[in-house]
Amino acid sequence: MATLSHARYGKANVRLAKVHRHAEDNTQSITELTVRTLLEGDIAASWTAADNTNIVATDTQKQTIYVIAKQHPVNPPELFASILGQHFLDTYPWMTKARVDVTVHRWTRMEVEGKMHPHSFLRDGVEMREVECEVIRGEEIRIRSGIKGLLVLKSTASQFWGYHRDEYTRLPETWDRILSTEVEAGWRWKEFENVEEVRKEEGMFDGAWSDARRITLETFAQEDSPSVQNTMFIMAEKILAAVSGVEVVEYSLPNKHYFEIDLSWFNGLKNTGKDAEVYAPQSDPNGLIQCTVTRKDSTPPKL
Numbered sequence: 001m002a003t004l005s006h007a008r009y010g011k012a013n014v015r016l017a018k019v020h021r022h023a024e025d026n027t028q029s030i031t032e033l034t035v036r037t038l039l040e041g042d043i044a045a046s047w048t049a050a051d052n053t054n055i056v057a058t059d060t061q062k063q064t065i066y067v068i069a070k071q072h073p074v075n076p077p078e079l080f081a082s083i084l085g086q087h088f089l090d091t092y093p094w095m096t097k098a099r100v101d102v103t104v105h106r107w108t109r110m111e112v113e114g115k116m117h118p119h120s121f122l123r124d125g126v127e128m129r130e131v132e133c134e135v136i137r138g139e140e141i142r143i144r145s146g147i148k149g150l151l152v153l154k155s156t157a158s159q160f161w162g163y164h165r166d167e168y169t170r171l172p173e174t175w176d177r178i179l180s181t182e183v184e185a186g187w188r189w190k191e192f193e194n195v196e197e198v199r200k201e202e203g204m205f206d207g208a209w210s211d212a213r214r215i216t217l218e219t220f221a222q223e224d225s226p227s228v229q230n231t232m233f234i235m236a237e238k239i240l241a242a243v244s245g246v247e248v249v250e251y252s253l254p255n256k257h258y259f260e261i262d263l264s265w266f267n268g269l270k271n272t273g274k275d276a277e278v279y280a281p282q283s284d285p286n287g288l289i290q291c292t293v294t295r296k297d298s299t300p301p302k303l
């Protein structure tokens, strides 16, 4: 006989935008989100016995997302995710865990004739702010925040040498190369007792996001990088030093290679080493370098 060992379900890719009207200065702002909810609890009978009694339809979950977004703040996304997750547990006593993932899309205020425009925005890049949140009945609230899709490149001050060499090695050592990556960074918060505790600490979520983003960009730009590995570790160390509520920092960085092109076949044209100017950007394959950096002596949170 087979057993259902795990089941959860919900609505993914729920898109919503909320307009904030600021009466004081007659400006508006907008927050655009993609939300995913996943519920767990006493729901197995739907899978194993075709009994939907305890199934809160995924359509109901979607409608709930809209209603909660109307009734509560959607910023910071960590608080919105906690409120939504707690709502599902409060409303449906047979549910034991609500997982809520929120992606915030960029809308940056337009500058028009040298002034910030009151209600017009532009999408300046595909970078996203990410939140994963688990609200568990009788336990704590777990939150992981992050950045995705932040594409960066530096045209020098990146090296890679001293690595293991054997009969499979073709890569030449380099003391000057292009370095490019699409930043995926995440930070796991200490656990929160309840939504009230998340609300109390509301201000630190935006602060952590802007610190992590600033540290990532500054370190990338300023360090003469000996490897992606070392650069990402320094970024993570700095974030842990800057943001006290964070216990773990994770990075996942693709190494988006830019190959030198040997043009010596063309009348001895020099285009390698210190003469390199024209490069071939590679879409694949790419290096992929990941790390988890934990505050010393801390118990890492579970999410």
Ligand SMILES: O=c1[nH]c(=O)c2[nH]c(=O)[nH]c2[nH]1
Pocket: 160, 171, 226, 227, 228, 229, 255, 287, 289
């Ligand atoms: O920063 C790097 N780390 C590596 O592990 C690696 N491997 C590689 O081929 N190039 C690079 N660059």
